[in-house]
């Protein structure tokens with residue numbers, strides 16, 4: 175068991191002053207913990223008071239290679255010193271090269287570059303509409319999915335809590351229960367142009383597509399001439415131990431949207447290959463699975479453990495928010511989604527010792543809160 179004091183992080187004068195500035199000048203739409211991070215390296219971050227944390231949720235999944243991976247930092251520094259921004263009216267070598275690397279590792283085809291996951295999904299939505307000149311504009315998406323916060327992607331997100339106060343939504347999205355092929359068939363009409371789905375629900379609780387579901391969608395899309403779009407913003411780019419999550423399922427989409435960890439570009443792809451990180455993910459995932467399954471046996475409050483490479487969900491029989499707080503007190507950063515699923519998106523290069531340490535701290539936090547139920 176890791177020896178670590180469990181106490182709320184200290185709020186020193188620097189942190190207090192940063193929090194005050196936010197209070198005055200930053201819109202308070204996100205809930206923040208009273209911790210001011212100043213530095214990160216691998217799976218560790220440090221706060222302004224000098225406390226060190228183990229981060230099992232680095233950058234909400236954007237820091238796939240941990241904090242400040244040296245080859246990526248170097249590549250970014252070199253590029254911004256040469257050309258910091260180039261509009262789409264000019265050619266630059268790295269953009270073409272990056273598209274080539276992605277194409278060769280997925281299913282061929284071409285890349286459209288934009289700035290975020292939600293924009294990638296907007297582009298996919300436009301593609302569905304453009305393909306039939308707007309004649310078949312309807313898209314089927316799934317309950318529990320999350321596709322982003324701009325209006326099109328938000329409308330595609332079949333979770334009412336994200337729509338509250340923002341209506342009306344963009345027309346043309348129809349929602350089916352996740353995994354239900356019969357419901358999909360029923361929703362299709364002569365205005366349907368596409369299907370948009372996460373191969374593994376991320377925000378929806380780290381839930382993989384049930385057996386046969388993606389294959390079924392592929393068949394429906396082929397039979398009814400629909401565009402099949404996989405949202406791999408969270409599960410793509412090596413996170414699950416394959417380059418792309420759909421490769422785990424053996425089902426190829428027509429379009430795939432990527433973001434988060436993708437933004438580290440060519441340097442990230444090369445680092446994953448040079449350091450054998452796809453194979454490493456599979457080993458680290460087994461370690462997480464063994465440790466978390468053993469926790470499940472000891473703690474009836476743990477209902478289910480889902481490990482898909484470095485995409486991990488621990489479903490609890492009680493609210494997870496107090497566990498996030500109890501973990502923070504043990505200097506461990508984790509996330510809770512859907513109210514009761516502890517979500518971990520660890521860095522691909524997490525070490526076995528860090529996996530052990532993270533599992534010790536998470537187990538202590540869960541047992542602590544379970545004991546209070």
Ligand SMILES: Cc1ncc(COP(=O)(O)O)c(C=O)c1O
Pocket residue numbers: 290291292293295320321322323372376377405406407408409433434
């Ligand atoms: C599956 C999925 N799609 C889309 C998005 C939106 O991506 P972004 O925050 O880069 O706009 C997210 C973000 O968490 C996501 O998990």
